[in-house]
Amino acid sequence: MKYTLKDITLYFLKLGTWGFGGPVALVGYMHRDLVEREQWLTEEEYREGLALAQLAPGPLAAQLGIYIGFVHYGLRGATLTGLAFVLPSFIMVLLLGMAYQLYSGMSWMQDVFYGVGAAVIGIIGISACRLTLKSVGKMNFSSVKSNWLLWLFYLLAIMMTVLTQEEQIILLVSCGLIYMFVKAPPRWARKPEGLPIIIFAGTGLGSYPKETLVTLGLFFLKAGTFVFGSGLAIVPFLYAGVVSNHHWLTENEFVDAVAVAMITPGPVVITVGFIGYLVSGFPGASVAALATFLPCFLFTVVLAPFFKKVAKNASIRAFVDGITAAVIGALVGSVMIIAMRSIIDLPTLLIALSSGLALVYSKRIKEPHVIAIAAVLGILIKTVG
Template identity: 55%
Template sequence: MSEQDHSGPRYTLWQLVAYMLGLGTWGFGGPVALVGFMYRDLVEHRRWISEADYKEGMALAQLMPGPLAAQLAIYLGYVHFRTWGATLVGLAFVIPSFLMVVAIGAAYVAFGGIAWMQAVFYGVGAAVIGIIAMSAYKLTTKNVGRDKLLWVIFVASAAVTVITKSEVIWLFLGAGVLVWLLRAPPKLGGRLNSLALAAPIAGAAAVSAVDWPRLVEIGAFFAYAGSFVFGSGLAIVPFLYGGVVQDHHWLNDRQFVDAVAVAMITPGPVVITTAFIGYLVAGFWGAVVAAMGTFVPCYLLTILPAPYFKKHGKKPGIVAFVDGVTAAAIGAITGAVIVIGQRSITDWVTAALALATVVALWRFKKLPEPVTVAVAAVAGLVLYPLAHPT
């Protein structure tokens, strides 16, 4: 605990759970916005969490694979209330968006063939490409900057994603190890510490490798995704595309883009799109299994290394590993813009919508993404019948 914790927390566990429940219900804008809300509300305004604890949570969330905002929320629950707090806070943060996505999935399955829903996703799908493109740009300028080594990793990861149309996990881990070895060559103790850090990741991957019937197959795939996808929530997009569309053939290209669009128009973590995918594949229980598969590794990879990370997280070797993995993750997001864009940008109308989204987000820095998506949905309703006359 930090210095401010000697007198105990200034809030109850249930107050924090209520806050996260509200953030999961109304928190639009993606992972960067969500972690910003947590800092503003919990550190600056309410002073429930110290600056040091928040920074430790952010560092751990960036280092471990999984959704950034969800991991930070789990860590903040862990700060004063340990495992019980992390568990309740994580559930409160994820459940609202899960319920929304399941409801949208039910409507999608029931009315997906109706023209108005096709029209909505015609516009929203194009806007999603613009949103991801702008997110990739912001992440690149913030995390890669002018670092030549990170640029090499970024370009290589983007190229591999475009060529293979999927995310290569070992490229991520290899990038982290490369930067670690070049910038903070390990001593024996550092090597052992890094191996200890990697143990939870390897263990989660081994558990997820079992090949069982459909629900377990879904759970195994999403557990693997949750165990190895680094970066923001958008980093999971290229990985999911490779597995869901190309390998397992659970969804077609159009359905996959719609799934990403659903994640964009709902509050909470972007990776809740996995629940929508699970619903399309196997109904309600498919959604439950897919969501659990995604978030349980995220939960475990936050609370298990938390005590260790509070002690060793600032070591140069760990920092260097994080830099390499982050650069590779951002490269994969950038590559995903091209891969998914090839399937979402089908005519001049969708191209114009995607470009207009980029221009709007560039011109109006504080424009909420849900507003952009809502406008694109209306545009789709108007323009789809004109572009696809019956």
């Protein structure tokens, strides 16, 4: 063993402080630093962690970090690396939440988020396209290998999200189960006498008083359970619950919350801390963050010891593929809903399009750069206008 628990904890503390670029960039930094440079992990250990992060629910980068801590130091290592990775960005969003509440009524702050809100639409839109191509695949009706069933789930999730403007948990789980039974039915499904009975009691969390920590915790616990691959996958769940159902935030405040996640390092999912702070201050931020990352942590420490066996299970992989296609479809549907309310004129349309194109055609320009430029443009446009 070439590193101590202190070494790996300090590494993730630094990565959580300076690690910009989203989940793909963060997992790339981990491979460069821990496998190639320091050689603290073998290539096999890293690949197993990355596969687990993609297979189980949870934000990709955070889950891989937790797994890396778990590899040689068990539960203690997973806990410390997870906390070290998330804590810096959590503190940043708390400070930004305080500033936002203090200055959001001022005209210059409104001008900043006029541009930033439009840029966020472009950023999420491009991310949704990339996730679609990566997880669902290119549409090709002439090819036998075309994943037409995944595309059907994807399109159905878009339609249902746009029409209902709510998260459809039963739809997502159903897509996973259907794909599993079609592609790789489990052994018990082939034996009628062993078929278990599954009863869905609905997607609601129950009726609780609004804006309580219990309601907040339960909501974010459910949202964190259905984040597969990218932290942006949580956006449709957050939008439906935070804006449409509970009315904790307005449309503009929600877009601003996503923007805050874009300009801070660490996992994108940390936007939940900002939302929680706006709803119930520091206790709300703490409960929201803990509830969101708890499923990620539990899945990692529970599955890691048995992962090699689980990873080879074709039924589980098929279930994850089906539910992932639907989750990405829900993300696209949410982008459409938010765009209809955030793109209010020609300048915001141009900022959104330019933001997306900049990320596609320039490798040097990253999300924080786009957000900063959009903020300046927002002030200039409003000042001139």
